[in-house]
Amino acid sequence: MLTVNVAKSGEVTEVLLTGELDGMTSSQLEQQLNSLIGSGERRFLIRFATLALITSAGLRVFLGFAKKTHKLNGKMVLCEMSPNVRGVFDMAGFSNIMTISATAAEGKALLEPDSTPTTT
Amino acid sequence: MFGSSGNVSKEEAARTAAIAGAIDVLVTLSALIAAHSSVLLADFLKTSLEFVAVLLSWLAIRRIVGGSNHQFDYGIGKLENLSSLLVGSIMLLGMLVIVVNAIANILNPSHIQGIGVWISLVAQIVFGVINSTLSWRSFRTARAENSPLLKSQAQLFFTRAFGNVFILLALGFSLLLSGFSWSVYIDPAASLVIAASILISAIGVLSSSFYDLLDRTLEEADQIVILRELAQRFHDYEALHGIRSRRAGGQVFVEVFLEFDPDKTMGEIQTVADALCRSIEAQIPSSRVAVALAKEALH
Numbered sequence: 001m002l003t004v005n006v007a008k009s010g011e012v013t014e015v016l017l018t019g020e021l022d023g024m025t026s027s028q029l030e031q032q033l034n035s036l037i038g039s040g041e042r043r044f045l046i047r048f049a050t051l052a053l054i055t056s057a058g059l060r061v062f063l064g065f066a067k068k069t070h071k072l073n074g075k076m077v078l079c080e081m082s083p084n085v086r087g088v089f090d091m092a093g094f095s096n097i098m099t100i101s102a103t104a105a106e107g108k109a110l111l112e113p114d115s116t117p118t119t120t
Numbered sequence: 121m122f123g124s125s126g127n128v129s130k131e132e133a134a135r136t137a138a139i140a141g142a143i144d145v146l147v148t149l150s151a152l153i154a155a156h157s158s159v160l161l162a163d164f165l166k167t168s169l170e171f172v173a174v175l176l177s178w179l180a181i182r183r184i185v186g187g188s189n190h191q192f193d194y195g196i197g198k199l200e201n202l203s204s205l206l207v208g209s210i211m212l213l214g215m216l217v218i219v220v221n222a223i224a225n226i227l228n229p230s231h232i233q234g235i236g237v238w239i240s241l242v243a244q245i246v247f248g249v250i251n252s253t254l255s256w257r258s259f260r261t262a263r264a265e266n267s268p269l270l271k272s273q274a275q276l277f278f279t280r281a282f283g284n285v286f287i288l289l290a291l292g293f294s295l296l297l298s299g300f301s302w303s304v305y306i307d308p309a310a311s312l313v314i315a316a317s318i319l320i321s322a323i324g325v326l327s328s329s330f331y332d333l334l335d336r337t338l339e340e341a342d343q344i345v346i347l348r349e350l351a352q353r354f355h356d357y358e359a360l361h362g363i364r365s366r367r368a369g370g371q372v373f374v375e376v377f378l379e380f381d382p383d384k385t386m387g388e389i390q391t392v393a394d395a396l397c398r399s400i401e402a403q404i405p406s407s408r409v410a411v412a413l414a415k416e417a418l419h
Binding site: 055056057059060063064066067068071088091092093094096097 | 340343344346347348350351352354357358359360361363
């Protein structure tokens with residue numbers, strides 16, 4: 001079960017994930033993220049605070065989404081990861097290609113128009 | 121692929137197993153006829169069912185080895201899975217027969233007797249050694265070739281060797297302790313222990329073969345390997361449109377659907393694809409990786 005809450009804060013689109021992101025729920029998130037991109041959103045803050053689990057299917061969504069935002073000169077910052085979720089991202093080597101911040105506030109600051117995230 | 125030394129060695133192993141199984145069936149049948157022992161009846165039924173399983177595996181492999189080339193471009197993985205499924209099912213059937221027989225003999229107990237008991241004691245020692253040897257050989261070949269069929273055969277022979285030791289002990293203790301009234305329960309009790317070991321082996325064989333037949337994707341650890349390689353080459357492609365993976369016998373097939381910059385030459389794309397395939401194949405044993413060009417996401 002996955003709940004995706006989307007909120008707009010200035011130019012930043014906040015996406016709060018709650019529940020489990022696995023093979024059963026990954027397509028739901030993928031569709032919602034694609035829909036946001038399709039509607040013109042370009043700056044994304046993905047909040048993992050209430051995400052209990054992520055599998056390779058979930059990681060795949062973020063890899064694909066990172067490519068899309070990169071292609072469209074957008075920005076994506078991932079934040080509020082639990083140690084377990086962060087460990088999965090590190091294991092897959094995603095920490096090297098995606099911007100990950102500890103808190104939502106830090107993430108928002110990185111998404112400001114004049115800031116330059118290290119990747120994506 | 122077909123008619124290769126690997127398949128020939130598989131056929132030899134399966135043929136040896138079938139011949140040994142046939143001899144085992146004849147010996148257990150003669151012991152059963154010449155004795156009044158419930159555990160020997162169970163032994164005969166179990167041995168017969170196992171022989172059928174091994175015989176079917178051998179016939180399946182013979183058909184493949186004797187067949188013409190290019191009929192099975194993806195290998196004989198599925199057939200191996202099917203054979204393993206059949207072997208597992210027959211093991212389950214044998215287990216049920218032993219359980220029913222043991223319950224019947226607990227309800228109506230009697231002491232074991234007859235020359236067949238002594239025939240069986242000798243046979244258990246001889247076949248215990250043979251089954252242990254065959255199990256070890258099949259296990260080594262299965263590990264070298266990553267073959268589920270030979271793995272299931274190794275498990276089968278191990279189970280049989282375990283059964284030989286157990287029946288030997290059950291018969292021995294039944295004879296040595298025949299002065300005690302409770303010794304009549306040794307036979308059926310030992311049969312139930314053998315049934316439990318068969319059940320565990322059968323579940324292992326059935327579960328792995330069943331999921332592979334359904335084209336289950338790779339385990340999480342292998343999926344992470346693929347994603348890590350894609351992350352390392354993040355700037356070499358334009359979009360990731362999907363990943364498909366499946367197992368067929370000992371083989372693993374992975375397809376990665378990527379979109380590339382239209383300005384890249386075919387040579388540049390080939391270089392990226394080759395490097396990606398080689399890297400994944402080096403980390404996932406027995407894998408074949410293909411990169412497909414795609415413009416849209418998979419559904």
